[in-house]
Each structure stands twice: as structure tokens, then as C-alpha cells.
Amino acid sequence: MHVGVQKGVSWGAGSSPLVLTCGCDRSLRSAKKSRARQDWPWRWLKAALLVSLVVAGGFLSWRCLQNEDGVTEVLARHGDNLRDTFIEVPCSEDYDSHKRFEGCTPRKCGRGVTDAVITREEAERIRRIAERGLSLGGSDGGASILDLHSGALSLGKHFVNLYRYFGDKIQDIFTEEDFALYRDVRQRIQQRIAQAFGISAASLYLTKPTFFSRINNTGAKTTHDEYWHPHVDKVTYGSFDYTSLLYLSDYTEDFGGGRFVFMDAGSNKTIEPRAGRVSFFTSGSENLHRVEKVQWGTRYAVTISFTCNPDHGIGDPVLK
The missing domain is CATH 2.60.120.620 (q2cbj1_9rhob like domain)
Structure with a gap:
């Protein structure tokens, strides 16, 4: 049985759809995969930046300890x-x-x-x-x-x-x-x-x-x-x-x-x-x-x- 989605419905924050058509579900999964492929380089870059910040922070902390030692x-x-x-x-x-x-x-x-x-x-x-x-x-x-x-x-x-x-x-x-x-x-x-x-x-x-x-x-x-x-x-x-x-x-x-x-x-x-x-x-x-x-x-x-x-x-x- 095909169940349609009412047009003009907007899902606000905290809302969740109770019923989706099978066709819409497939379309959403396809769209998510496409966005995931597009977002992958950015996620990698964010991870790389995070690692760099952690390493840099550790190095600065080490230098501060060295300076305190004098x-x-x-x-x-x-x-x-x-x-x-x-x-x-x-x-x-x-x-x-x-x-x-x-x-x-x-x-x-x-x-x-x-x-x-x-x-x-x-x-x-x-x-x-x-x-x-x-x-x-x-x-x-x-x-x-x-x-x-x-x-x-x-x-x-x-x-x-x-x-x-x-x-x-x-x-x-x-x-x-x-x-x-x-x-x-x-x-x-x-x-x-x-x-x-x-x-x-x-x-x-x-x-x-x-x-x-x-x-x-x-x-x-x-x-x-x-x-x-x-x-x-x-x-x-x-x-x-x-x-x-x-x-x-x-x-x-x-x-x-x-x-x-x-x-x-x-x-x-x-x-x-x-x-x-x-x-x-x-x-x-x-x-x-x-x-x-x-x-x-x-x-x-x-x-x-x-x-x-x-x-x-x-x-x-x-x-x-």
C-alpha cells in the first residue's frame, strides 16, 4: 500500500515524521549518502585540524614547562x-x-x-x-x-x-x-x-x-x-x-x-x-x-x- 506525504508539512526542531512512504525513505537515504560523500573531505579536515591543535597545545605546554624550569x-x-x-x-x-x-x-x-x-x-x-x-x-x-x-x-x-x-x-x-x-x-x-x-x-x-x-x-x-x-x-x-x-x-x-x-x-x-x-x-x-x-x-x-x-x-x- 502506498502512503503519501502531505505537502507543505515542515518538520521543526524536535519533530519527527510518523509515516513516510517507501519511495521517500529511499530518496532520503540516497540524499544522505550523497551529502555524506560531499561532507567527507570536511570531516577529514576537521579531524586533522583537531589533531593539529592537540599536538600544538601539547607542544606549547611542554615549552611552558621548560620555561618554568628555566x-x-x-x-x-x-x-x-x-x-x-x-x-x-x-x-x-x-x-x-x-x-x-x-x-x-x-x-x-x-x-x-x-x-x-x-x-x-x-x-x-x-x-x-x-x-x-x-x-x-x-x-x-x-x-x-x-x-x-x-x-x-x-x-x-x-x-x-x-x-x-x-x-x-x-x-x-x-x-x-x-x-x-x-x-x-x-x-x-x-x-x-x-x-x-x-x-x-x-x-x-x-x-x-x-x-x-x-x-x-x-x-x-x-x-x-x-x-x-x-x-x-x-x-x-x-x-x-x-x-x-x-x-x-x-x-x-x-x-x-x-x-x-x-x-x-x-x-x-x-x-x-x-x-x-x-x-x-x-x-x-x-x-x-x-x-x-x-x-x-x-x-x-x-x-x-x-x-x-x-x-x-x-x-x-x-x-x-
Whole structure:
């Protein structure tokens, strides 16, 4: 039996025909197949575009993660034994807001790394000084500080003056030989900085703070434990003109994470610590930097800083 379709009927959204003729059904199926053949290239193109967007999104996410990590080039690997590496960079304007000292205030700026100034054996001896001193206290958080010059020592969530706090017990912790080695190491680093930047070592003065640091993966308890934030030494400490770090433990062997990162525009650079390695740099914004969070183990280093202004100079530590 043939059932006709009433002319002029329109199927709106949500409507459905109750009765269709067999001829109309065949015609609709034929039309759907024709439209499907016509739509196929577009469907393929949509699928291809979707896949491309997913891949592109994944790549951008990966790049963002890389940028957050901030490491795109390694200047000094842990396994390298570097005689001298120096990279010159344009000076920032930070020094213009401070009194300038001709022949000392940076006009040539940059960063250097050397494994040829301090031996690994000397670094181990220096590290034992730090270990003995920090055994008297230590932060509740992940970063502990020992300053032999001022006597500042992390203790819980605060600092104490170890010379006053421990009195005569200090004589059982440190020796004159310890302080002599510390002074000798400081002088050699000072000479290397002067040589690299073409200035007189006599124009440089040790300045504060100069200190040992011990960092592990314990969570921060105070702002003093948050060592990983990017910063500029000349901004943080106005007296700094040249900064150096002597590493006292080995990346990947004694600790994970904890690399030193120069945060350059578009391409960051990192230094992997190695016992006896010295990194040094001008202290202005041309050397914005941070330290990665330590993931495991313990990282030891000593920061030794220099100024061109004699009014901001300090003496070497003495056994009190």
C-alpha cells in the first residue's frame, strides 16, 4: 500500500515524521549518502585540524614547562673540569645609583666559572668547617646559614650570634688553621675575580653578608628558607659589586636539584655545582639569578662577596 506525504508539512526542531512512504525513505537515504560523500573531505579536515591543535597545545605546554624550569643551556656540567670559562654580558644601570669607584666599579660585566682555583681537597676541608659550625644550630626549614664574620647562625626559626651564644665552646669547634684556610681561599677567589674583570685586587673589599649555606629539601618555615626566588644581589645588598660562590658538594652525588641559574631573556643558563668549583659574576641586574629547589640530599656552598666601596668593607673572621 502506498502512503503519501502531505505537502507543505515542515518538520521543526524536535519533530519527527510518523509515516513516510517507501519511495521517500529511499530518496532520503540516497540524499544522505550523497551529502555524506560531499561532507567527507570536511570531516577529514576537521579531524586533522583537531589533531593539529592537540599536538600544538601539547607542544606549547611542554615549552611552558621548560620555561618554568628555566634551564635551556648548561654553562658548567658537574663532570666538566674547567680551567677558566668567562662570558661577558652588557652591564645594567644598577651601578649608576651608587657611588662609582674608577678602576673597580664594573664597566666590564659578565660571569665566570673555574675549577682551577680551589682544589677538591681544600673544598672538603672548608666543608668540614661548615659542618662543624652548623652542627651547633640549623634552621627548622630547608636553608641554614653560618656567617663566620658576624657570627650569625641559623637556630630554629631565628638567628643567634654563635660567638656570644656558645662562648668558649667555639674553641672546641674551630681552629686557627680553619680560619687561615678560609682566608687563603678568599684571597685566591679575589685575585681570580680581579684578573677576569681587569681590575686591581687591592681595589676590592670583602663585604657582608659572606656566609656558608646548607640546603636540603625540608619545607620552608620562614622567609629565610625561601632561597629559590629570583633576585639581583646589587638590589638586595647595595654594597655588592662582585659575587662569588664556592661549591662544597657535588650535584647528582650529594644532592639533586639545587643548580644555580642565570635568568637571561629568552635563554637561561645553569651551573651544576661541583666541590671546589668557583662561580663569580658582577652583582647587577645583568646577572639576575636563582637556585633551584633541592630535591634530595644536602647542598653546601659558601658565598663570598666583594665591594668597591671601602666604607662597606669587612675584615676576615678571627677566632674569638
